[in-house]
Amino acid sequence: MKVFVNKRIPEAGINMLKEAGLEVFIPEHENLSHEEWLIFCQNNDAILSIGAEFKYDKDFFDQCPNIKTIALYSVGFDHVDIKEANRRNIPVGNTPDVLSKATSDIAFLLMQSVARRASYNFQKVKDGNWGDFDPLHALGQELYGKTLGIMGLGRIGFEMAEKSHKAFDMKIIYHNRNRNEEAEKKLNATYVSFEELIEQSDVLSVHANFTPEQKDLFNMPVFEKMKSNAIFINTARGGFQNEKDLYEALISKQIWGAGLDVTNPEPMSKESPLLELSNVCVLPHIGSATLEARTGMAKMAAENIVAFSKGEKIPYCANPEVYSKNS
Numbered sequence: 660m661k662v663f664v665n666k667r668i669p670e671a672g673i674n675m676l677k678e679a680g681l682e683v684f685i686p687e688h689e690n691l692s693h694e695e696w697l698i699f700c701q702n703n704d705a706i707l708s709i710g711a712e713f714k715y716d717k718d719f720f721d722q723c724p725n726i727k728t729i730a731l732y733s734v735g736f737d738h739v740d741i742k743e744a745n746r747r748n749i750p751v752g753n754t755p756d757v758l759s760k761a762t763s764d765i766a767f768l769l770m771q772s773v774a775r776r777a778s779y780n781f782q783k784v785k786d787g788n789w790g791d792f793d794p795l796h797a798l799g800q801e802l803y804g805k806t807l808g809i810m811g812l813g814r815i816g817f818e819m820a821e822k823s824h825k826a827f828d829m830k831i832i833y834h835n836r837n838r839n840e841e842a843e844k845k846l847n848a849t850y851v852s853f854e855e856l857i858e859q860s861d862v863l864s865v866h867a868n869f870t871p872e873q874k875d876l877f878n879m880p881v882f883e884k885m886k887s888n889a890i891f892i893n894t895a896r897g898g899f900q901n902e903k904d905l906y907e908a909l910i911s912k913q914i915w916g917a918g919l920d921v922t923n924p925e926p927m928s929k930e931s932p933l934l935e936l937s938n939v940c941v942l943p944h945i946g947s948a949t950l951e952a953r954t955g956m957a958k959m960a961a962e963n964i965v966a967f968s969k970g971e972k973i974p975y976c977a978n979p980e981v982y983s984k985n986s
């Protein structure tokens with residue numbers, strides 16, 4: 660079986676593919692045009708897919724009929740049309756759990772960075788503007804005992820809630836598609852409606868999986884209902900926030916600050932007005948960027964492809980229904 664890996668990944672994953680006797684194609688240059696990417700996909704049986712700039716939609720599947728499985732190098736699969744994959748019996752792999760600690764660490768870091776204005780103050784130092792000790796300048800807010808609202812309490816949301824509860828004794832409220840009994844028991848978390856979540860959170864952290872219906876869910880009418888001291892954190896997908904409204908909400912002090920690891924679009928333009936605000940911290944989608952998580956992701960994606968090549972079910976599957984729909 661021929662496997663296209665569209666960017667270099669930690670060697671452990673590539674070694675697993677080669678040891679399984681698979682032919683591996685990694686392009687010499689990494690920033691493929693859409694056309695180049697399609698040609699690689701047309702000439703291979705499987706793709707170990709890094710990044711989300713190209714979509715796996717009907718057009719893709721029509722143009723690349725050889726592709727029999729896709730092993731995503733991510734847990735998120737919002738760039739894949741799962742219905743189309745199912746229709747064509749294509750198992751889609753992803754990388755759950757292994758990156759939950761790393762990604763929730765980034766949500767936790769953003770929460771603190773915004774609360775204590777760390778990136779603003781770091782920028783001041785870099786600008787040679789240390790400033791005098793000023794009892795009134797750039798004051799942050801403490802997180803102890805505050806209410807953390809988790810939108811989407813799954814794997815990463817749970818880790819963020821647990822860390823924040825332990826570190827700052829934060830009260831956890833959450834909104835999710837299903838109740839999470841473990842969080843209710845372990846963290847004394849309270850299930851609330853979306854309305855209650857936005858109205859009661861001092862920090863609101865988004866961890867839900869993105870779907871097109873949720874585009875711009877966090878818009879001005881929502882920001883208007885949030886507390887004026889609220890910090891908005893998003894490490895899930897940039898599509899959840901309307902960035903124009905977020906900017907307006909921040910300058911009109913509807914909310915207090917924002918920390919983003921994901922933006923819409925990505926990369927964020929350096930002209931984005933959000934970058935001019937002292938109460939905003941933006942990171943370039945680095946949630947899973949630790950050696951441990953990225954190595955684990957490489958191994959899981961490789962495991963998926965190796966299993967497929969042996970005619971087995973892929974172990975980390977984003978569309979398990981693909982295996983049951985014809986049975």
Ligand SMILES: NC(=O)c1ccc[n+]([C@@H]2O[C@H](COP(=O)([O-])OP(=O)(O)OC[C@H]3O[C@@H](n4cnc5c(N)ncnc54)[C@H](O)[C@@H]3O)[C@@H](O)[C@H]2O)c1
Pocket residue numbers: 734735736755756758759762810811812813814815816834835836837866867868869873894895896920921944945946947
């Ligand atoms: N910033 C990064 O680098 C990075 C890294 C990993 C994951 N992510 C993002 O984080 C997301 C979550 O990952 P996970 O492993 O925790 O997924 P998960 O499936 O374990 O958890 C997501 C939870 O969100 C809930 N949910 C979805 N839509 C909802 C809605 N409208 N209302 C309420 N709840 C809703 C689901 O029920 C689920 O419990 C991924 O889909 C991905 O987009 C980002």
Ligand SMILES: O=C(O)[C@H](O)CO
Pocket residue numbers: 710732733734735736758946947
């Ligand atoms: O979903 C994920 O795993 C991250 O966003 C990396 O793409």
